[in-house]
Amino acid sequence: MVPTSAVILEMNSITKEFPGVKALSEVSLQVKANEIHAICGENGAGKSTLMKVLSGVYPYGTYTGDIVYQGNICQFKDIRASEAAGIVIIHQELALIPELSIMENIFLGNEPTRFGVINWREARRRTIELLARVGLADDPDTPVKEIGVGKQQLVEIAKALNKSVKLLILDEPTAALNESDSAHLLDLIRGLKSKGISSIMISHKLNEIEAVADAITIIRDGKTVETLDVAADGVDEDRIIKGMVGRTLESRFPDHTPTIGEVFFEVKNWTVAHPQIADRLVCKGSNFNVRRGEIVGFAGLMGAGRTELARSVFGRSYGKYLSGQIIKDGKEVQLRTVSQAINAGLGYVTEDRKTLGLNLLDDIKATTVSAALKKITHNMVINDDEEYNVAEDYRKQLRTKAPNVDEGVGKLSGGNQQKVVLAKWMFTDPDLLILDEPTRGIDVGAKYEIYGIIQKLADAGKGVIVISSELPELLGLSDRIYTIFEGAITGVLNKDEASQESLMKLMTAAKKSA
Amino acid sequence: MNALKQILGGNTRQFGMIFALVFLVVFFQIMTGGLTLTPDNVINLFNGNAYVLILAIGMVLVIIAGHIDLSVGSVAAFVGIVVALTMRDxxxxxxxxxxxxxVLGALIGAWQGFWVAYVGIPAFIVTLAGMLxxxxxxxAVGHxxxxxxxxxxxxxGAGYLPEIGPNTGYNxxxxxxxxxxxxxxIIGELRARKAKAELGGEISxxxxxxxxxVLICAVVLYAxxxxxxxxxxxxxxxxxxxxGVLVLFYGFVSSRTVVGRHVYAVGGNRHAAELSGVQSKKVNFLVIMNMSILAGLAGMIFxxxxNASGPFDGTGWELDAIAxxxxxxxxxxxxxxxxxGSVIGGLVMAVLNNGLQLLxxxxxxxxxxKGLVLLAAVAFDVFNKSQGKPSFIGLLTRGKGKAASPEVTADVVPNSTSETISHSA
Known part of the structure; x- marks a missing residue:
């Protein structure tokens, strides 16, 4: 048995760069044996990158710094190598194959064989043993798609145990779980600790971290901020939040004095179910409104239901509509399709530019006009010249960096792609523009310009909704901020009463929530 | 080469194809001792391949939208026999x-389009079923x-323009x-040039x-x-x-009308298209339906x-059109x-066929x-992609990290037949 104080893992000065971005800079992490170590940080702080370095997803040589594990310097060249050493990562998106059985999944890639033939008897015997260890009573032959997410998470852990794991990495293990499943999972992690298996856990649910973690390392902007000892330092949620958001707000936003008019857009009792799982609600009776000239922020952690809300309002392009009203300019409107929503004056800039927002095969001009082709079509013929002119106007107005509008959007940088997408929606002349993560993957300079564009839109009397995971961005840009947690709107704060701490509390629905 | 490229316009792949076509014609003209470019042979070439080229027009729209249609040969044959029978009886x-x-083609297309667009069965399956x-x-109908x-x-299918006016010795x-x-x-080119100059675009x-x-007009006049x-x-x-009429019409529809743009949008990124207000189901339905109408037309021309409709008309046409x-x-x-581009691709195949027969x-x-040419043409595209040039076949692996590694593609690329295509383009 390893003494409790022994350090099992040390990551020293890990630096990892992607083209143009320094994702991790001199990050250090120390995990003791028999410890549950939480890693906290905002989205994009570098937590997942650090874990990918540790588990060999980013192989040795693509980063600098040392990984010392059980006293040896390790140079993992892939996941297999780190697993052989006893480090197993369970990703946020589960890596189980739905059509295969629990047993087949547990032994996938690790099948017990005799003379090259899979020994299913042995596999079954060990599966039953492993399932007992994680407290799962299901038949090993049950297909994984037939058990819930909570149980699937347990199967993942059983799979890790089968690889004689010594250090278990869990990336947002409870994100998709309901409360009782979460509690069971956390108990199991505690139980593993008592059996000598350490865990590293990434989670946004601070109450869980407070309850389960022995130590917490906080990462911000790719750097280690501090490591807290939960018992000794008397850490609570407020303390963690402070560490996570402790940056000062620089002048990263153009000066702006809003001119806010009356409420013109209102959503009432908006309830929407998951598109496949009918009894799972992604929006739970949400109410919100937008005034003319106002920039409204939506804060929430990933998976809280921000995008789902926006897309369901935007022509029911996500989920199954159950109930709720949309009132625009004092009249109830029915927006059943995206075209109806566009015609009613809504625009939606998607979160994921490359898979949802853009046809990367298109050029700038075709993209710019693609949501409002009618405006340049006369007698059923698209007017090429108008198309070119419109696109060229927006290119100049938004200062999109491209040689000309014939350039393919796939060749542009993230910031310029986003400008083209903005141009596309500006050309539809919407009254309400919803921007989902408008600055994700965009460098600081381009962010500033995009903030300027958003403010100009608001000044033109339009309503703008900004969904963002970056709290400083929301605080700097919005006139009012709604918070969402697990599909429900948990609060609304005016610009002057909102702070990162107050938002974070509402977003995580902390115990002392307002 | 660069100047040539400029003359023939920007699109590399299309440029390559035109070049390959011209090369093939010249090559066979020399090899056959002048038998290729005779009036009879050229007329024959057009007559014998018009139906495949018509299918290619419909097929390219289907493929742009991200589907495939395997049923065109069977649909052509079915329409052909029904028309022949009813006209006789x-x-x-x-x-x-x-x-x-x-109309029959449209009905068949609506049937297949319904399954593809509204039920969501992959077009491969629906049209494989349609093929059978x-x-x-x-x-059954024709016993x-x-x-x-x-x-x-x-x-x-076999007619010619009539002789009218004075006897000039020509038609x-x-x-x-x-x-x-x-x-x-000439007018089109000059207008495009003028428009570009007005918009401040780059003019050649x-x-x-x-x-x-001069080049294009010479070719047209010689033809x-x-x-x-x-x-x-x-x-x-x-x-x-x-x-000719169909090429003009569909070329125009695909590039200059809303529905044409929507076909490209749905095929390029269906989610993005839907979130821009495109009704992708309708687009898919129309594209599949259109294909069967054109298949019916091709069947009738054949x-x-x-002079007659038979039980084995149209076998293998789908593959010619797809190629x-x-x-x-x-x-x-x-x-x-x-x-x-697709019509040129079809002509490349047709000239190859014809020239090899003459030889x-x-x-x-x-x-x-023909098999090697198809492989080489696509391999060229993949090769281009691995060189960091824009390529679209590579998007098959979209979202799954890097495209095919250079070593793999380098093996497949140039051998004797592909040389012309890969180099010229």
Missing amino acids: WHLPWYVGILMGL LFRGANQ SNTIPVGADFQYI NLTLLIGVIVVVAI PVWVTVAKL TYLFATGRPGTSFPIPGIIL VARS AVFIGGAAVSGGVGTVV GAGADQTQII
């Missing part, structure tokens, strides 16, 4: 027969017999069409425009000469006219040309391709060479 005039064939279904239906068609109906109508095409090309030097126009000087009674064939589309620069993953190559050798 109900004594319908030829134009009613054609109209009925088109309509082949069987053809043989596996050959049904002849009347002389007036044969005109659409006057063919000459007229040739001149109109030349004038249209005058000599480039002049050289381009006109060939068509106008065939055996007495022959001239520009009617299937060629139908094809029946007219061969033409991919040689013409479309991507398997959708979103990319042009009507003109006395057997069907076995012809097929092997």
